[in-house]
Amino acid sequence: MNDQLYTMLRTFGKVRLSEPLSKHTTFKIGGPADYFLVVEDSSKRIDLLKWLDSEAVDYVMLGGGSNMLVRDEGYRGVAIVTKDETYDIKGTTVQTGAGVVTVKLANETVKAGLTGFEWGVGVPGTIGGAVRGNAGAMGREMKDSVKEVEAYIDGDVVRLSNQECGFGYRHSIFKENKGVILRVWLELEKGDAKAGMAQALGVLQFRNKTQPKGFASTGCIFKNVDFESSKTQLLTHFDEQDEKIQQFLRVGKISAGWLVEQAGLKGEKQGKAQVSEVHGNFIVNLGGAAAIDVLTLIEKIKTAVYNTFDIELEEEIQVVG
Numbered sequence: 001m002n003d004q005l006y007t008m009l010r011t012f013g014k015v016r017l018s019e020p021l022s023k024h025t026t027f028k029i030g031g032p033a034d035y036f037l038v039v040e041d042s043s044k045r046i047d048l049l050k051w052l053d054s055e056a057v058d059y060v061m062l063g064g065g066s067n068m069l070v071r072d073e074g075y076r077g078v079a080i081v082t083k084d085e086t087y088d089i090k091g092t093t094v095q096t097g098a099g100v101v102t103v104k105l106a107n108e109t110v111k112a113g114l115t116g117f118e119w120g121v122g123v124p125g126t127i128g129g130a131v132r133g134n135a136g137a138m139g140r141e142m143k144d145s146v147k148e149v150e151a152y153i154d155g156d157v158v159r160l161s162n163q164e165c166g167f168g169y170r171h172s173i174f175k176e177n178k179g180v181i182l183r184v185w186l187e188l189e190k191g192d193a194k195a196g197m198a199q200a201l202g203v204l205q206f207r208n209k210t211q212p213k214g215f216a217s218t219g220c221i222f223k224n225v226d227f228e229s230s231k232t233q234l235l236t237h238f239d240e241q242d243e244k245i246q247q248f249l250r251v252g253k254i255s256a257g258w259l260v261e262q263a264g265l266k267g268e269k270q271g272k273a274q275v276s277e278v279h280g281n282f283i284v285n286l287g288g289a290a291a292i293d294v295l296t297l298i299e300k301i302k303t304a305v306y307n308t309f310d311i312e313l314e315e316e317i318q319v320v321g
């Protein structure tokens with residue numbers, strides 16, 4: 001333990017040493033973080049980040065831990081949870097701390113009679129994590145609603161417009177510049193609370209039918225594949241008029257889960273990790289899975305899909321450690 005680091009971190013929040021990150025990820029996998037810091041007072045965040053940067057201490061932000069796989073060796077730095085859970089809805093504008101739970105905020109927008117964020121009721125994790133990864137579902141994504149983002153980047157607190165966030169498919173500029181998202185402004189539309197609730201319920205019912213239940217996971221492991229750039233490979237195996245191919249053409253993406261299924265890997269096991277029987281893009285923790293099991297399975301899948309279709313799958317999840 002570095003005594004000076006420990007003492008300093010304690011001035012910013014509650015510190016735990018060698019905290020297993022398996023306790024803080026939806027996958028329930030991951031070795032210990034040397035330092036685990038919970039910052040309750042969000043006004044201390046900037047000073048903390050500036051100090052860590054000035055001391056060249058490695059840190060990683062933890063939201064809901066629902067889009068990450070932490071290696072078994074854990075993380076040699078500071079894992080930071082910030083408890084900024086305040087939000088405010090005025091007219092059609094929603095101002096929210098990065099630590100607010102996405103499901104909760106989506107529910108609140110529906111209750112407030114706003115429309116545009118109903119899909120968020122099914123996405124685990126926090127708004128910070130959702131903006132960084134440009135999370136999306138049901139044909140919509142964060143990019144459609146984000147108006148502005150306040151972030152800490154390279155020692156400065158800056159306010160970025162939607163355009164400046166560089167959103168792309170499961171991508172934002174924060175993945176490149178390692179910025180920490182602090183606050184977010186969403187712009188929604190006036191809707192009808194009753195219709196919104198029905199829509200949100202539909203979202204949950206759809207997810208219940210299509211996603212594995214009762215197992216820890218970290219959602220979709222791989223990004224869906226751009227249709228245009230991989231259609232030639234796909235069409236050497238399938239007829240263009242095939243209903244599934246037409247569906248991919250319409251949305252511009254080839255479902256990664258479908259590719260995994262076609263490559264024959266649904267249900268494949270490695271240790272206590274398994275490719276879900278329900279959804280080919282989910283790996284589930286059958287209980288006590290190690291990160292190495294998941295990483296091995298990921299490599300197996302990528303090899304099988306490449307060998308079958310000549311298509312490279314790319315991870316959507318963040319590997320930490």
Ligand SMILES: Cc1cc2nc3c(=O)[nH]c(=O)nc-3n(C[C@H](O)[C@H](O)[C@H](O)COP(=O)(O)OP(=O)(O)OC[C@H]3O[C@@H](n4cnc5c(N)ncnc54)[C@H](O)[C@@H]3O)c2cc1C
Pocket residue numbers: 026060061062063064065066067068098099122123124125126127128129130131132133134135136137174179180181182211217218219220318
């Ligand atoms: C059952 C299940 C279903 C899912 N369904 C979907 C879905 O439909 N659509 C979808 O897009 N995703 C889905 N996911 C993945 C996940 O819920 C989203 O990616 C989510 O937005 C991640 O948020 P988080 O707070 O959990 O991020 P975390 O997993 O905690 O972090 C993810 C990354 O963001 C970084 N990060 C976290 N907070 C901040 C911050 N404030 N500033 C900067 N960086 C930060 C972390 O360091 C990490 O690199 C699903 C996951 C599960 C388990």
